[in-house]
Amino acid sequence: MSTPVLHPRLAAHLADAAAEWDLAAHATGPADRSAAEEGVRAAYHAAGLREPRQIIWFASPAQAATAAVVLSGDAEARAAVRGFGLLPPALLDLNAGPLVRDPVRSAPWEQVRAQAASALTPTAWAAAWEFVGGGFWPQVNRLVGEIRRGIGRLAADQTRPARVRTATSREPHEPTDPVEGLLRRATLDAVLGQHDAPWLAFFDGLARASLIDLAPLDGVLRVSREAGWWWPFEHVVLICERPAELHRDDLGRLHHAVGPALAFPDGFGLHAWHGMPVPAEFGATMADLSPAAIRRQDNAELRRVMLEHYGLDRYLRESGADAVHKDDTGVLWKADLADDEPLTMVEVVNSTPEPDGTYRTYFLRVPPWVTTAREGVAWTFGMQAAQYQPHQQT
């Protein structure tokens, strides 16, 4: 990537920092706990705070977020998560004091950020950020978002009655679980450790070029090199191990065919197929696909993934499908099926590109009397062909 406003020496420092922090962001395996704890204590010293009395390690951010709810929440929140059975009983009676994320993380972060803002022109800032974080930040941010979602879902699964939990669909207006809200908010209170890497790479690159002084963030940086998310309270720090396993595809998206793509030592994890969250058993079904199995899949998103894996051309060929009409909304396909009414599908393409510039393709079944692609797509939204005229699509 070339950026004319970046001095080659600065670019070299940024590249070195980005390479190093990319490893930290995706590191797996046990933390060097004493190094991480030294980092924590250094961050408290820098903030003018007393060292925390206790630093408690957790096997996953799910466990630690649950503990953070207990330590910071009201009596009701404590009672709600107590039943999870995830936490050691001693933790429930701990006096952690208030959260001190602001002095420990936000204030020094802002100080370093301000130095960077005065060291770089706005154009140079944009170029340097693009150079370091352009591809790195969206990847890590997406990972953080999926972990947060996974933690929220864990709460929902723990507290929702079994009959709802095993239902095949979750409607968007289903009453929100209050514990899910508490846990999600707790994830926003975390210092992200290894997942702060894209910004730390940016700051570190500038520091290597002697443009800023990273000393205020020294403790935070040291934790990020060694550990996962952490919650700084006045007297107690909750800190997480890194994942035991992390599997990504060539575009850096979570992906694993057999088993979770991300797994923490306590079993908390995420299953994903090329970045898309999938049910745990989904990977195994991909080994034995057939056009009929693909048609039987109710979920359009999972069916798209199955189709991609099986091969679109192969699927259409084996289904005996012909393209019968094409316009700016998509392509209309028809195939005769044995012992069934004809299969009529519209092929539609996402308007938002994937990281590699390709677009996801979906096949949606429409009634057999449909004769044009526009008529088919309009039907999927309950409209006549002439009415269907979106002026913005993403």
Place this chain on the structure above:
Amino acid sequence: MYRQGDILILQVTAESVPARLEAAPRDARGRLVLALGEATGHAHAVPGPGTLLLSRDSRLPEFLHLPDGGRLVHEEHATISLPKGWFRVVRQREYVPGAYHRYVAD
């Protein structure tokens, strides 16, 4: 008319919205969720002020009121800026032989 993946948003007049529809609650993140992916947990959602009303029949989100305009976000689609006003929310459906239809549940 705006489309974000499997959701279509049509601007309508306030008069065309039936009276006394029930408002949908916000999700754990304080957002109005127009549709939620069953497998992914990804959502078409409006994070800002507004009201989402449920259809009497299907109990699915049907009308959206944005008194100041707003943004429609989704994890995998670009954000759409919506002007202020009333909107009808249409969720994409699929044809199922022998059944009326089923919604696209991505």
